[in-house]
Amino acid sequence: MSEQSGRGVWRVLVPVMALGAGLLFGTSAAIAGDEPDQPETLAGLITERNAQVESLAAQVDELHAEILRASDRRPFAASVEAETLAPLVGAEAVGGPGVQVVLDDAGYTLETLPDGYTVDDVVVHQQDVQGVINALWAGGAEAMMVQDQRIISTSAVRCVGNTLYLQGRVYSPPYTITAIGDRGRMLGALETDPTVSNYRAWAEILGLGYQVTELADVELPAFTGSLRAQHATPLGPRPEAEEEPTLDG
Numbered sequence: 395m396s397e398q399s400g401r402g403v404w405r406v407l408v409p410v411m412a413l414g415a416g417l418l419f420g421t422s423a424a425i426a427g428d429e430p431d432q433p434e435t436l437a438g439l440i441t442e443r444n445a446q447v448e449s450l451a452a453q454v455d456e457l458h459a460e461i462l463r464a465s466d467r468r469p470f471a472a473s474v475e476a477e478t479l480a481p482l483v484g485a486e487a488v489g490g491p492g493v494q495v496v497l498d499d500a501g502y503t504l505e506t507l508p509d510g511y512t513v514d515d516v517v518v519h520q521q522d523v524q525g526v527i528n529a530l531w532a533g534g535a536e537a538m539m540v541q542d543q544r545i546i547s548t549s550a551v552r553c554v555g556n557t558l559y560l561q562g563r564v565y566s567p568p569y570t571i572t573a574i575g576d577r578g579r580m581l582g583a584l585e586t587d588p589t590v591s592n593y594r595a596w597a598e599i600l601g602l603g604y605q606v607t608e609l610a611d612v613e614l615p616a617f618t619g620s621l622r623a624q625h626a627t628p629l630g631p632r633p634e635a636e637e638e639p640t641l642d643g
């Protein structure tokens with residue numbers, strides 16, 4: 395092939411190759427234009443993800459506000475039930491007419507202790523306090539307080555020696571039990587309860603303190619102790635008092 399013929403062929407091929415390359419680049423650009431731009435650096439990716447998070451957070455805030463608006467219009471059933479039960483379980487302070495019972499030791503010393511009786515006979519015991527509490531609950535008490543603390547049905551009232559231990563605090567006699575509710579029913583329950591009746595008999599024999607007062611209005615604080623019972627210990631009753639007690643001083 396002559397040099398002149400070779401040059402003629404290249405004159406034809408070069409334009410064809412250029413046209414083909416142009417078509418290839420144009421097609422690639424068109425395809426690339428259909429795909430979303432992707433971040434080319436880590437910083438760009440982080441910026442993009444932060445924007446997505448902010449957008450989702452805004453949606454969450456909007457939905458939360460919508461829930462609050464709906465709850466204001468129609469409170470959730472659980473919230474309504476909790477508000478109804480709060481006074482009954484001691485979660486908030488309550489007030490109303492009530493009955494107060496005060497129990498106290500007889501006040502003897504070892505030198506003045508009557509013959510035939512022991513120190514245990516002339517002090518208030520745990521079962522005496524619990525007897526009054528149980529009688530008041532049985533009489534329909536709606537709320538109760540021992541000393542200055544609100545108690546509930548699972549509260550543990552314990553005596554250590556001649557002191558009362560209640561929800562981490564120690565008290566000395568006299569012991570005051572205050573209950574809110576129907577005063578007539580609670581007074582009737584105190585009169586008929588066998589444990590309380592036996593204590594009253596001992597009070598007449600040895601001078602143990604037993605005072606009942608009707609209250610026109612009293613306020614009890616909210617319960618602050620644990621709502622879970624830790625343990626319970628059964629106690630034997632105080633010995634039955636004699637039918638015709640006599641006291642030899």
